[in-house]
Amino acid sequence: MSAPQLKMGLIDRVAKYSRYLLLLPGFVLLLLFLLIPLSMIVGISFFERFTIAGPETFTLKNYIAFFTSPQMPTILLNTFGMSLLACFISFVLGYPMAYFLVFRVKSARARFFIVSLLLVPFLIDWSVRVVAWLPILGESGIINYALMSLGVIKEPLELLFGRSALLIIWPQTYLLWMIFPSYLALTRIDPDIINAAKVLKAPPHRVFLDVTFRLSLPGVVMGFIFVFVSALGDYITPALWAGGIQTLGLSVANYAANFVWPYAAALSTILVVIALLVLYVLLKVVDIKKLVY
Amino acid sequence: MGKALETKELVKWYGKEVLALNKVTFDVDAGDFFVIIGPSGCGKSTLLKIIAGILDYDSGKLYINGVDMKNVPSYKRDVSMMLENYALFPHMNVFDNVAFGLRMLGKDKSEIEKEVKEALKLVGLAGLEKRMPLELSGGQRQRVALARALVINPSILLLDEPLSHVDYRLQRKLMEDLKEIHRKVGNTFILTTHVQEHALSLADTVMVMNTGVIEQIGKPEEVYNNPATVFAARFVGEINLFSAQIKSWDGELCYLNTEIGELKANPKNKNALPSGDKVAYAVRPERVKIGEEARLCDNKIEAKLVSYYYFGHYMEYVFQAGGNTKIKVSVPTEKVGNLTLGSTYLLGWSAKDALLIEKPCMIEGLDIEEVIYGK
Amino acid sequence: MGWGDRLAKVYIALIILFIYLPVFFMIALSFKSGAKVSFPIEGLTLDWYIKPPTGYEYSAYISIMHDKNFFTALNNSLFVSIVTALLTCLLVTTTALALRKRIVGRDLLFYLFILGFIVPGVALGLGVTFMFRLFGIESSLLAVAAILTVYTVPFGLILMMSRFDPELATYEYAASVLKASPLSVFRRITLPLIIFEVISAAIIGFLLSWGEVIRTQFVMKGTGTLATYIKNELSINPITPKWFAAGTIIAIVAFIGLAIFAYIMSRRVR
Ligand SMILES: Nc1ncnc2c1ncn2[C@@H]1O[C@H](COP(=O)(O)OP(=O)(O)OP(=O)(O)O)[C@@H](O)[C@H]1O
Numbered sequence: 001m002s003a004p005q006l007k008m009g010l011i012d013r014v015a016k017y018s019r020y021l022l023l024l025p026g027f028v029l030l031l032l033f034l035l036i037p038l039s040m041i042v043g044i045s046f047f048e049r050f051t052i053a054g055p056e057t058f059t060l061k062n063y064i065a066f067f068t069s070p071q072m073p074t075i076l077l078n079t080f081g082m083s084l085l086a087c088f089i090s091f092v093l094g095y096p097m098a099y100f101l102v103f104r105v106k107s108a109r110a111r112f113f114i115v116s117l118l119l120v121p122f123l124i125d126w127s128v129r130v131v132a133w134l135p136i137l138g139e140s141g142i143i144n145y146a147l148m149s150l151g152v153i154k155e156p157l158e159l160l161f162g163r164s165a166l167l168i169i170w171p172q173t174y175l176l177w178m179i180f181p182s183y184l185a186l187t188r189i190d191p192d193i194i195n196a197a198k199v200l201k202a203p204p205h206r207v208f209l210d211v212t213f214r215l216s217l218p219g220v221v222m223g224f225i226f227v228f229v230s231a232l233g234d235y236i237t238p239a240l241w242a243g244g245i246q247t248l249g250l251s252v253a254n255y256a257a258n259f260v261w262p263y264a265a266a267l268s269t270i271l272v273v274i275a276l277l278v279l280y281v282l283l284k285v286v287d288i289k290k291l292v293y
Numbered sequence: 294m295g296k297a298l299e300t301k302e303l304v305k306w307y308g309k310e311v312l313a314l315n316k317v318t319f320d321v322d323a324g325d326f327f328v329i330i331g332p333s334g335c336g337k338s339t340l341l342k343i344i345a346g347i348l349d350y351d352s353g354k355l356y357i358n359g360v361d362m363k364n365v366p367s368y369k370r371d372v373s374m375m376l377e378n379y380a381l382f383p384h385m386n387v388f389d390n391v392a393f394g395l396r397m398l399g400k401d402k403s404e405i406e407k408e409v410k411e412a413l414k415l416v417g418l419a420g421l422e423k424r425m426p427l428e429l430s431g432g433q434r435q436r437v438a439l440a441r442a443l444v445i446n447p448s449i450l451l452l453d454e455p456l457s458h459v460d461y462r463l464q465r466k467l468m469e470d471l472k473e474i475h476r477k478v479g480n481t482f483i484l485t486t487h488v489q490e491h492a493l494s495l496a497d498t499v500m501v502m503n504t505g506v507i508e509q510i511g512k513p514e515e516v517y518n519n520p521a522t523v524f525a526a527r528f529v530g531e532i533n534l535f536s537a538q539i540k541s542w543d544g545e546l547c548y549l550n551t552e553i554g555e556l557k558a559n560p561k562n563k564n565a566l567p568s569g570d571k572v573a574y575a576v577r578p579e580r581v582k583i584g585e586e587a588r589l590c591d592n593k594i595e596a597k598l599v600s601y602y603y604f605g606h607y608m609e610y611v612f613q614a615g616g617n618t619k620i621k622v623s624v625p626t627e628k629v630g631n632l633t634l635g636s637t638y639l640l641g642w643s644a645k646d647a648l649l650i651e652k653p654c655m656i657e658g659l660d661i662e663e664v665i666y667g668k
Numbered sequence: 669m670g671w672g673d674r675l676a677k678v679y680i681a682l683i684i685l686f687i688y689l690p691v692f693f694m695i696a697l698s699f700k701s702g703a704k705v706s707f708p709i710e711g712l713t714l715d716w717y718i719k720p721p722t723g724y725e726y727s728a729y730i731s732i733m734h735d736k737n738f739f740t741a742l743n744n745s746l747f748v749s750i751v752t753a754l755l756t757c758l759l760v761t762t763t764a765l766a767l768r769k770r771i772v773g774r775d776l777l778f779y780l781f782i783l784g785f786i787v788p789g790v791a792l793g794l795g796v797t798f799m800f801r802l803f804g805i806e807s808s809l810l811a812v813a814a815i816l817t818v819y820t821v822p823f824g825l826i827l828m829m830s831r832f833d834p835e836l837a838t839y840e841y842a843a844s845v846l847k848a849s850p851l852s853v854f855r856r857i858t859l860p861l862i863i864f865e866v867i868s869a870a871i872i873g874f875l876l877s878w879g880e881v882i883r884t885q886f887v888m889k890g891t892g893t894l895a896t897y898i899k900n901e902l903s904i905n906p907i908t909p910k911w912f913a914a915g916t917i918i919a920i921v922a923f924i925g926l927a928i929f930a931y932i933m934s935r936r937v938r
């Protein structure tokens with residue numbers, strides 16, 4: 001082999017720094033469509049007006065106005081409480097699904113088939129899927145119809161409007177958000193670890209709690225975060241299906257629709273901070289990076 | 294003879310905690326069969342990976358065939374390597390795995406076919422071409438990896454523990470084959486192992502490693518007969534080691550105090566050691582005589598037989614003397630007498646057969662006794 | 669079969685039923701003759717699918733096949749989702765390959781990418797609106813795809829990184845020792861070993877962007893994507909079985925698509 005051949009060519013140089021070059025496209029996207037927009041809402045939330053010329057007059061008024069407004073507690077409670085409840089419902093429904101898929105469905109083909117089945121409704125339009133609950137849960141839907149003809153109730157229940165709507169629509173919309181990371185976390189558990197626990201005579205519920213569940217926690221937490229922030233950011237369901245229950249997200253949309261930009265920005269900032277706080281607290285408890293590294 | 298490989302003060306850190314290689318400097322002659330032996334975690338694999346170019350070093354120099362390898366990507370180096378965990382490509386069958394390197398070199402189809410067949414036959418896997426790696430046993434995988442590294446026929450072949458997972462028979466056969474291939478092709482082999490038998494019987498040159506440093510480099514018999522450090526002595530072959538202090542010299546003959554009493558040694562070219570120095574006193578088990586034969590020896594000791602191990606062609610007896618000190622004695626099977634457990638016998642060896650080792654090991658700050666008895 | 673397996677089967681069936689229940693009702697009611705989306709079904713008809721318009725009805729009563737806006741929205745949706753799928757699969761692959769190595773600030777970068785999902789849709793939508801306003805940028809379908817990619821990448825990233833073979837790097841090293849150039853290593857080792865995840869990332873990008881309303885709604889003007897179009901129609905006009913017909917058409921196409929895809933993929937699944 002002669003010496004010149006041994007020099008680093010262009011491709012080798014690129015390969016050597018590939019880990020940084022590979023980050024570039026993703027980072028550009030993040031910068032343009034995440035970091036700049038985020039800093040804009042934070043920035044504009046501190047101004048009185050946002051006109052074509054740009055933001056004008058620095059102020060803290062927007063935040064003071066929100067935290068002194070009489071609706072503030074209700075809004076925060078609605079936002080937080082409903083999103084958290086949706087998380088728990090999704091967890092209760094979704095985790096067993098992920099668990100069974102990983103540990104009880106033995107054939108890879110069957111598992112693949114079931115996951116595909118779960119995905120199909122996703123292609124059906126979201127609004128249509130929500131509306132499709134009307135004939136079931138609506139005022140003249142079959143549940144109300146059955147209950148009334150049985151004489152259990154006199155007036156139809158408002159299942160699809162008001163708070164209960166959020167607790168039906170959100171979990172069904174975001175169920176996969178919970179199943180998916182839990183499933184990934186469960187597949188990462190070495191079956192030998194579970195077998196070892198069994199061999200060491202741990203009773204089934206201990207095996208589950210101390211080994212399986214604990215090891216899948218990063219996925220569960222990831223699922224929680226996904227469902228929580230999706231619900232936080234959804235203003236359409238509260239507006240259309242929950243009779244305009246005031247949530248932070250809906251307020252943002254309302255003020256934005258009326259071009260009250262800085263106030264909408266302040267509310268958005270609060271929303272982002274809440275999301276980050278929840279993320280921070282959860283990360284203190286569980287290291288979600290375990291799911292990926 | 295030229296140098297196939299030269300390293301100068303190679304340093305490798307993993308993070309800030311682990312110093313895997315600490316200024317490693319050595320040369321390998323072209324055409325040598327070079328065996329690196331050392332305990333688990335001493336940095337053998339790290340060293341090989343650096344030579345192969347799949348791991349960067351932090352400082353030092355590395356030359357292959359005289360060319361500085363800094364910034365030379367691994368595929369442009371004239372080496373190939375069999376990795377410790379085989380790394381068989383899971384999406385390729387045995388044939389494609391072995392053929393991979395040849396394809397990368399741009400050889401033509403018929404040639405590839407021929408060479409792969411040959412290599413697989415050599416490692417005893419003819420007929421398994423179509424199997425996927427997951428459908429092979431651990432030892433079979435190891436042999437595919439070996440074949441895969443062999444076919445490329447580079448000027449330096451790096452083999453990271455190529456014999457660890459095959460049965461004894463196959464080990465012996467592969468050892469013979471490796472030696473034969475090496476003789477035939479004449480390229481440089483660098484092999485790691487932690488089995489001393491492999492090191493002693495395969496190597497032209499042995500290098501003993503200890504946590505990131507080189508303990509000794511030399512021909513197998515050199516390392517065996519003249520270990521540079523206590524560590525090297527312990528790691529290559531069985532040996533009896535006693536912590537000792539030099540009492541006095543009588544010409545060539547050295548008198549020492551040890552835990553089992555006064556012992557004599559007649560060490561070659563170690564006359565300069567002053568009295569009062571702490572050294573390790575060593576004697577190989579096959580040099581120790583039992584009973585009648587022992588009476589004529591310079592060193593004599595009464596010891597109780599506490600256990601024995603049968604190795605087929607020889608027997609290893611373990612005696613206990615001076616309280617808790619164990620002494621191993623190996624005797625060829627045909628010379629084994631009738632010894633009874635629990636009885637006391639006279640052991641003896643000549644002063645010429647004793648070794649004095651003044652250096653515990655190449656790592657600074659370790660005491661001789663620490664190395665002999667462990668911490 | 670133990671009781672555990674039986675329980676698992678029943679449970680999985682129930683969840684699938686829960687997800688599919690509204691779909692069944694949707695399909696059934698799309699053939700209903702009256703305008704109300706409730707039982708009883710007075711008569712069966714294909715009117716909601718193919719009845720030619722008279723030219724005088726409200727949009728809610730125009731059959732789906734004759735709703736021009738529906739097809740515009742469908743086109744927009746397909747464009748946005750396909751671009752998002754491609755972007756997602758590209759960015760997820762590059763980022764995942766970079767993040768698996770030990771690099772400076774790896775954790776920070778990982779969280780930054782996850783942030784794309786964490787920032788509530790309405791906030792990000794607003795931020796992008798501001799950005800466009802301030803820099804005088806016109807919104808476009810491509811911009812929508814980019815915004816949706818920020819949202820889909822974290823999902824794909826988690827999927828790909830958590831499924832990476834821990835030995836992947838070793839295989840790459842082995843290949844380069846066996847004389848493969850960086851390009852060959854990628855083409856013959858890396859890509860074949862992660863192709864399943866790469867395709868999955870594209871599918872995730874497609875599915876998530878297809879259903880996304882909040883971000884799209886904020887940035888998109890005009891007819892919008894299918895999701896925003898139908899949502900807007902439903903919020904201002906009466907709810908008629910027309911939309912169930914639309915859903916049914918999409919469901920059928922989706923089923924066929926997924927069946928083909930599942931067939932192809934199931935031959936690869938071990
Ligand atoms: N990727 C890594 N990160 C951190 N430390 C490492 C890494 N790889 C190896 N080490 C450490 O470096 C030291 C040398 O490792 P190396 O694999 O070279 O040992 P070895 O001599 O090949 O051992 P064995 O005989 O068990 O294969 C060990 O202490 C090991 O724990």
Ligand SMILES: [Mg+2]
Pocket residue numbers: 337338339377453
């Ligand atoms: Mg090793």
